[in-house]
Amino acid sequence: MELEDDLKRLKSYVTRADKVAHKRDVLLPKWLPIVEDYLAKKGKQNEDNPIYAYCTVWLFDVGNFARGIEFGLRAIELNQPMASSIRRQWPGFIADTVFDWASTQAEKGNSIEPYFGQVFKCVANTWKLPEQVTAKYYKFAGLALLRRKNGDVSPSHVGDVQRLQQADGYLAKAAELHKHAQVKTVRNKIAMRLRAIAELNAQ
Known part of the structure; x- marks a missing residue:
């Protein structure tokens, strides 16, 4: 499967910065339009969609919290499973990710x-x-x-x-x-x- 090949390629990057750049510049531009098309179609959103899960996680990883939260809340609503590489469920993942980000921002005096x-x-x-x-x-x-x-x-x-x-x-x-x-x-x-x-x- 093409997604599996992309995930293997992603694992080949050693540094977090390189992984984030690859998600932002390659993976999201490639896969996000497919997810958006999936969400726009009526009646099929309850089918398991691993691409949806990974794109949602990647949105958080690249710092796009607005869309990450939007997609994450929709994933909960649609009962979409979490990406297989992550052990937490959606609420725990979103809560932890946003908390860590907020802690860093608050310490810097940012909103x-x-x-x-x-x-x-x-x-x-x-x-x-x-x-x-x-x-x-x-x-x-x-x-x-x-x-x-x-x-x-x-x-x-x-x-x-x-x-x-x-x-x-x-x-x-x-x-x-x-x-x-x-x-x-x-x-x-x-x-x-x-x-x-x-x-x-x-x-």
């Missing part, structure tokens, strides 16, 4: 939206994932509300009471889901900040 928020809604409301995974999403969402522009988490710089309370709510949920969420210190700092604001407003 994590809209992709983190889009996946967080699924993690919080729809997907059944291990508690530890769901907890880390709630924790990250809480910390994101407390970050400075440089990426540092600092409750003391937040002056919006509602924002502080929302962050604390997310962190509390993380602790509820997973006892090792490690949010106690930052929650104490939020409480201190809320008290300071209340005292300032009372003057």
Whole structure:
């Protein structure tokens, strides 16, 4: 099968950068139009389509999160199997991939939206994932509300009471889901900040 030949060729690349470049410049231009045509046809989307799965994974690999999430959510909707080379199911794969990306972006002070928020809604409301995974999403969402522009988490710089309370709510949920969420210190700092604001407003 032609796809199998392409997968073997992909494995021959040693560095991640070369693999990503090959996916971006060769594999996706070749296979993505076939997937798009498949999605456009009515009635056959429930058939297993390994090309769909690999293209979706490759979209994430090359950093096209908008289309990767779109295709991944559609894969779940259509009950498409995950690519055989990946052991996780779609929700776990999407959640982990977007979380890793968001962590890197946040540390650099870059925006994590809209992709983190889009996946967080699924993690919080729809997907059944291990508690530890769901907890880390709630924790990250809480910390994101407390970050400075440089990426540092600092409750003391937040002056919006509602924002502080929302962050604390997310962190509390993380602790509820997973006892090792490690949010106690930052929650104490939020409480201190809320008290300071209340005292300032009372003057």
